[in-house]
Amino acid sequence: MTLDFSRDPEYPPYNVYPPKWSFDNERAWQLYRRAKREQWDEEDIDWNKIKEIASGLDRKQRLAIAYWWSLLSNFDNATPVFAYALVKSHELHLNTAVKGVLTTITYDENRHNVMCGLAINSVLPGYPFDFKPQDEFENKVRLNTLWTWYNGARYWRAYLEAYSKYTLDVLFTSFMMGEAAATTVFTTMSKGSKIEEMRKAFRNTAVDETRHYAFTHLIMTDGASRMTDEQRKLVTKQVRAGFVFLSLITYKPPKEFWRLPPWFEEVNERMEDLARGAGFYIPELKEKEEAWRTALVRVGATLARYGVKIPAIPELGITGEEIEDLKEDDFVPVF
Numbered sequence: 001m002t003l004d005f006s007r008d009p010e011y012p013p014y015n016v017y018p019p020k021w022s023f024d025n026e027r028a029w030q031l032y033r034r035a036k037r038e039q040w041d042e043e044d045i046d047w048n049k050i051k052e053i054a055s056g057l058d059r060k061q062r063l064a065i066a067y068w069w070s071l072l073s074n075f076d077n078a079t080p081v082f083a084y085a086l087v088k089s090h091e092l093h094l095n096t097a098v099k100g101v102l103t104t105i106t107y108d109e110n111r112h113n114v115m116c117g118l119a120i121n122s123v124l125p126g127y128p129f130d131f132k133p134q135d136e137f138e139n140k141v142r143l144n145t146l147w148t149w150y151n152g153a154r155y156w157r158a159y160l161e162a163y164s165k166y167t168l169d170v171l172f173t174s175f176m177m178g179e180a181a182a183t184t185v186f187t188t189m190s191k192g193s194k195i196e197e198m199r200k201a202f203r204n205t206a207v208d209e210t211r212h213y214a215f216t217h218l219i220m221t222d223g224a225s226r227m228t229d230e231q232r233k234l235v236t237k238q239v240r241a242g243f244v245f246l247s248l249i250t251y252k253p254p255k256e257f258w259r260l261p262p263w264f265e266e267v268n269e270r271m272e273d274l275a276r277g278a279g280f281y282i283p284e285l286k287e288k289e290e291a292w293r294t295a296l297v298r299v300g301a302t303l304a305r306y307g308v309k310i311p312a313i314p315e316l317g318i319t320g321e322e323i324e325d326l327k328e329d330d331f332v333p334v335f
C-alpha cells in the first residue's frame, strides 16, 4: 500500500488514535476534579485492629463475615468492567473529562476489590479456596460463595457482549440502578457497623459510589433527550436487570438469572444472623426493602423526566412496565 504523505492520514474507526482533547463539558470536568479530590487509600484502614477483633470471635462468626465480603466481591470485582468501558470510551473518542472519570472509577473499583480481599484476609485468611469446612453446614457456606461467583462469570460474558448490542450512553445509563443500590448499601452499613474500622471502609466506599451514581446521572442527562423509544425501553429493562442482579447482596436473589444451590437462602440467612451477632451490621429484610424503594424512587424520578419508565418490581410492590423477557444476555448492571 502506498501512502500519500502529502495528505492527512486516515485513521481507522473504533481506534483509540488519534488522541484528542475537549475542554467544553464543564459538568464532566467538575466530576473528574471531585473524583481526584475524594481518593482514599484502602491500606489506611487499620486491618490489624480488625484482625484483633476477629481473633475474639468464634469460628462461625468469622466465617459469616468473610462470607459476606466474598458475596460483595462478586459485585465489586468491577475493575475489568470499568476498564473495558474505558477502552470503549477511548475508541469512541468520548469527552476528555468523561474518559477521565471512567479512569478514576476503574481505580476506585480496584480499591473496593482489594478491600474485599483485605477484609477476608483479616477475619478468615484463605477463604474460600483454602478453607477446610468442618461440617456439612460450613461446606454449604463455601459452596454458596463459589456458586455466586459462578453466576458472576455468566454476567461477565453477557457484559462483554452487551457492547456490540447497545450504544455507550444506553449502557452507562443502565449502570444507574447498580450505583444507586451500592450507594444505599454502603451508607446503611457504615451507619450500623459496630466495628469502627469497617464503618470507615463503608463510609469511604459510599463516597465513591455516590460519585459513580453522579456519573451515570451526568451521562443520562446529557444523552437521554437523543434516545429513541427502543433505547428507552432497554434502559427500563436494565433497571429491572440491576435489581435482579444486585439483589443477591442487597435483598434476596430473585428467580430470574440466578443459578444457585437449593439451600442458598437458608444458609445465607443463618450467615447474616451470625455476622450480626458479631457486631457486623447487615440490614434486616424490611430495611433492605426500604433501601430498594428509596433507590428506585430516586432513579425513577430522573428517568421519568426523560420519558423512561421504571419496570415493575412486584417483589417490592412497585408497579411499572412489565418485564417478562429478561434473559441471561441482558445482564449489564454494575456496582
Ligand SMILES: [Fe+2]
Pocket (backbone or CB within 6 Å): 075, 076, 078, 108, 109, 112, 182, 335
Ligand atoms: Fe464498587
Ligand SMILES: [Fe+2]
Pocket (backbone or CB within 6 Å): 179, 182, 208, 209, 212, 334, 335
Ligand atoms: Fe460503583
